[in-house]
Amino acid sequence: MQERLKARARELLGDGVVTRVLGWKKGEFSYDITPAVFESAEELERDFVFDGFCGANLSKYLIQEASKPGKGKILVFLKPCDSYSYGELLKEHRIAKENVYAVGIPCEGMADADRIRARGIDGILGIEHEGEDFLVHTLYGDERVSVKEALAERCLSCKSKRHASCDELIGEEGEDVPDDVRFTEVARLEAMTPEERFEFWRGELSRCVRCNACRNVCPACSCENCVFDNPASGISQKAAADPFEENMYHIIRAFHVAGRCTDCGECSRVCPEHIPLHLLNRKFIKDIDELYGAYRAGESEDGKNPLVSYTEGDVEPSVVNERGRA
């Protein structure tokens, strides 16, 4: 697949359809794949990577990259889940679509390096899909790990292998994945008493170091000027005066992206403290589905998100309120 993507990128660069390619390259370690912009066939050949560690969602980078004056079109590779973020950003007019050539690529799920290392596999050099397994290349030879045991949590609860928005597709278009396990963890939290739930989140969020990685990676968190950086907002901060402020940060952030979050799971992927941040918005998604009908942020480039639109079928606020108390 890596070679197919490279070849197509070379073609589009060569034809002059695009002037740059947004893809992935190796970081410090081979499992630290990082987004990168390639401007020539040579750069592509040297650094372009697509393997089981390419979890990074490239859509958010387009806000900057597609608005560079005189830079022409940029090619971007979008896995199905990334294409929803892309769709939502298009809907919010955050990306100049005319400057983007979006290529949808298939995805079998991305591996979580921590889960692989937890199995005692060290010295990881690379990874590839092989049937039901991941073949992990290491300094000490190849290791086999079954896909299920190595997949990132968000891929285990993948919502769709069907792309939302793209100009071209490489490989076959996939299908929606039934939501049978996606909300299991949310349901477990819902079953708790409010006190238990509060304690759960206090515990999880107590590890937050306020590195802001979740915000910086989140495609829905794309404000020109984030409220947490804006002194006029009244909630910006340099240092927490009260330990609850970090909790508030996550609560506010969750509300800010509610209804716009595509459940790409990047927040939890980048969290150095492994806080299950994606659950906050997955709960919103579950509630929106239940209260306002099934809705997928980013699925379409127009229309309104159910939290900022009104239909006669909308649930009464009192019902929402009652549920909140439960």
Added chain:
Amino acid sequence: MQKIGVFVCHCGTNIAATVDVKAVVDALAKEPSVVFAADYPYMCSESGQNLIKDAIREHELTGVVICSCSPRMHEVTFRRAAASAGLNPYLVEVANIREQCSWIHKDKAEATEKAIILGRAAIAKALLNAPLIAGESPVTKRALVIGGGIAGIQTALDIAEAGFPVDIVEQKPTIGGKMAQIDKTFPTLDCSACILTPKMVECAQNENIRIFSYSEVESVSGFVGSFTVKIRKKARYVDEVKCTGCGLCTEKCPVKNVPNEFNLGFDNRRAVYIPFAQAIPKIAVIDPDRCNMLKNGKCGLCSRVCEAGAINYKQTDEIVEEHYGAIVAATGYEISDVTRYGEYAYTESKDVITSLEFERLTNAAGPTGGVLLRPSDGKHPHTIVFIQCVGSRCVLEKGKPYCSKICCMYTAKHAMLTREKYPDTEVYVFYIDVRTPGKNFDEFYRRAAEEFGVHYIKGAVGKIVPRADGTLDVQAADLIMDEQLRISADLVVLAAAIEPSKTARKLATMLTASMDTNDFFTEAHPKLRPVESPTAGIFLSGVCQGPKDIPETVSQAGACAAKVIGLLSKNKLTGNPCVAHSDELMCNGCSSCANVCPYGAITYLDKEFRMPDRTTKVRRVASVNPAVCQGCGACTVACPSGAMDLSGFSNSQIMAEVDAICR
């Protein structure tokens, strides 16, 4: 340094009986920045206002907090008082310690504590108030009346009489509405058409009135004083200018079996028709669903007989764009669907009819020439049962919870006229209550019951069974005699509930005018602003606002016209300065605000910004039209980045109020 003055009103005993006003003054006087605090029995009185004005001058106040009734009542009064003392009126803050405190609490200590907290929140907000200056916008001196029934006609005539041009948009081919179908009007029994048609003619002749018949409102944009409306003129397939209304085409058309809407299907019209003899405009219209020429190109007879050459089969819908300063909704009502009430056998027997159908059967211009005959066999009915409240005052899902208001009176009229014309006919009226509030109404009803011998029976009809011999077995209960009744009737007349026109909901959305759960338009205030919609520049005339009889409709139509004339007489409108604005440096251009804006006040501009590295960047940013914005604040909540803010109710002010309450 801010200097805030606090004024606590007793409102007689309305507030003072439940709230310790002196304690409120003492507590609020200690708040930071408060330099003056006083109480007074009636702050809205002349001397109360003078107290405020004197304090503003004497203490050089920079802000005023008034603890009194709801700002809906007297905010304007206090703002004017402040302005006359030289303080910007938007530096006045009202804490509602009456509706939200004294009226809803019993415990004086708790109510006093709450009043202090509400006052404290108002002070916190007042400290962040900024002087605001209202903008001005021009007024297009033309009105639009949507609906050409008696309500729309009267409103249009009154506006035109005052010298302003007015357009009537009517979806049917003629104006006149329901009143044109009615036979006689209560309580004077004058002929409905005789009093309506002169007004219709006046509309046609008044040079200030234009009639867009067979037309619909397609879209509405803009705001009070300058609305832009697109009107769809549906294709009539007849040239409006050339047609003389001679009616030759309607006589020659070979399609003879189209149910006549005007006579509620009791007789037929042709595919090309003029709704009725006095139609205004008197122009033929071709029914595209029934015309052979339009359906399959085979006929063309009307075109050949038309001496004026007015038939045009190629006509298409036309969209006209017009500008208005004010819009009147006068969309009227429809008879609700009586087929929902299976017990009355409306669908089973032709001799169960609605009251409006009864009007056509007794109208001289109707299908029977005014002779009351049964629809089934054309025979004279000897026993007639009238059933009131069919669907009105109904707690069931299928009915209407409200009283349709006109049925008691028109049923009395029907009963009386029947007895007068056909003394051999027995007339029964089943009712829940007989409601006759109105000038000469009760006298009218008593005349029906006492002089004309109409049998009024308090009770309900449970079931109507059509019998093989053509009679109707009416099974009912007499609640006063406490007995079951069975009446063998020849004709049953249902006083069906009236409901707002089905087009009203769509129109309300276009006008951003609010509606109640029954789809009646909501007035700005049920007592004090009954003919205005809460949306500025939108006015309400007739039954679209609630059930009304003709005299009430006409007086409301006149009141509505007076309001429109008042608006159109102004050269400029002063806006509300409490409107939203976006901080362009923070705006993402995401459209969340535009998506929630109910007034369409937000547009987007591609603006150039200088970046820190001296490059320029074009960004999409929100821009609020202050003349359209009504200051609802929905956008400020939807904005993810906090770029939207509302003057007079800024995010920081709301937070300051919350902080003050939680302190």
